[in-house]
Amino acid sequence: MKLLNLYICAFSVCMAIAQKQKTINVGSDESVSLFFPSAIVQARNTSDYFNFNYQQEEEGNLGMLTGNKGPDSNLVVFTEDGEIYNFLLHFKEKLDTLSYDINKKSSIRNGDSPQPKYPFYKISDEKNIRSSVNIPDSISREGVNIKSKKNNSSYSSKHRISKLYEESPQMYYKKFCTYLISRKQKVFRVLVKKEGLKIKLTNVKRNKDEMYFVFTVENLSDQDYPLEAMRFYISTRDVESGNLLAEDKEKECLYSYSEPGIIQGNSRNNIVYVLRKFSVKNDESLLVRFYLNKEENLELYMENSIVNNPN
Numbered sequence: 001m002k003l004l005n006l007y008i009c010a011f012s013v014c015m016a017i018a019q020k021q022k023t024i025n026v027g028s029d030e031s032v033s034l035f036f037p038s039a040i041v042q043a044r045n046t047s048d049y050f051n052f053n054y055q056q057e058e059e060g061n062l063g064m065l066t067g068n069k070g071p072d073s074n075l076v077v078f079t080e081d082g083e084i085y086n087f088l089l090h091f092k093e094k095l096d097t098l099s100y101d102i103n104k105k106s107s108i109r110n111g112d113s114p115q116p117k118y119p120f121y122k123i124s125d126e127k128n129i130r131s132s133v134n135i136p137d138s139i140s141r142e143g144v145n146i147k148s149k150k151n152n153s154s155y156s157s158k159h160r161i162s163k164l165y166e167e168s169p170q171m172y173y174k175k176f177c178t179y180l181i182s183r184k185q186k187v188f189r190v191l192v193k194k195e196g197l198k199i200k201l202t203n204v205k206r207n208k209d210e211m212y213f214v215f216t217v218e219n220l221s222d223q224d225y226p227l228e229a230m231r232f233y234i235s236t237r238d239v240e241s242g243n244l245l246a247e248d249k250e251k252e253c254l255y256s257y258s259e260p261g262i263i264q265g266n267s268r269n270n271i272v273y274v275l276r277k278f279s280v281k282n283d284e285s286l287l288v289r290f291y292l293n294k295e296e297n298l299e300l301y302m303e304n305s306i307v308n309n310p311n
Contacts, residue, residue: 022085022106024075025092026050026067029268031182033099034063038081047073050089053182064182067091083107165208170255173210177257177272180205180214191300196221197263199290199300202270204310210254211277211310213288217260218268225263228291230256232275235287235301248287251275280304 026032039061040054049070054063063077067089075087086108165172180203191199196219203214213232219225233248257272280286286302 021088023088023090024065024100025090025095025097026065027092027095028066028068030095030098031184032065032095032097033184034065034077034102035100036061036063036077036079036085036102037104038079038083040077041080042078044076045073045089046075047071047089049073049091050075051178051182052077053179055179064179064184065089066182082109084109173255173274174257176207177212177255177274180212180272181258181270191298193298195223197225197298199298201288201300201302201306204302204306206277206310209277211275211307213273213275215271215273216268217263217271219263219265222265224265225292227260227263228293230259230271230273230291231289232273233287233289234280234284236284251278251286278307280307 024032024034040063043052043054043063045052047070050065050067050073052063052065052075054060061079065075069091072091073089075089077085077087079085083104085102085106161172164175183203186202198216198218198220200216200218201213202216203212205212205214217227230253232251232253234251235248253273253275255274257274258269259271259273260269263269280302282304284304286304286307288300288302290298290300292298
């Protein structure tokens, strides 16, 4: 009888968790925003087809989802207040919803109470509960008790990020670029080429000692364009005539993310360039030159206000 009661209890837990599993539709062209009631502490995704990003360096309650066509997957998110959220991720070409406000009632731990709803849950039942919602084995049971380990977890996360930045800046740049790409972008400038090539400045972000410039390159034609190089210059020109007053000074690019060698026809690419942080004087502007081939290049000018006031 005791064994039967144990099975009934375990089954009840599994059913309660499964009922709280919300389905999130994710696409490849647009990012999906998830707003949580409390700051995100940790997240685990079981598939390479979906990418969940959140600001680990600064506590925040916003997470961004992107995905590629593939089988459904699970996303488990732990928040600062000790709640646990489990989502079923489903790829969909056209999205009806791009933003979700996550309610505490969606939490596996039943957000109305700081303690788990089912006190009879035991370690011996863990395997059954994990399998019911596909929670990765890499998430330890101790990870559930986030509230009591808030300070240690926060310190450990920031320490790892600082260590990565110091020991492997290129890897740090890559991770931060991936995070920026997943965020909703704002167009500052658009350069349109008559053959259908569009280059958009969609974000300027300052982080630590670097600045990140995010571009969206869209080729609406059937023609492929070679992208041989991209260079940044500080340009001094007369405001009224546009005449060059001083020689352009090139700024060194520390890292480039997702830069294509060829801009293929009917394609859309997000590119990020990382430069050492700098400012632009009132009589200067930032010139970005795209070298398509030896005879042709495109130029995009940024006002000093854009560079000096990044996101």
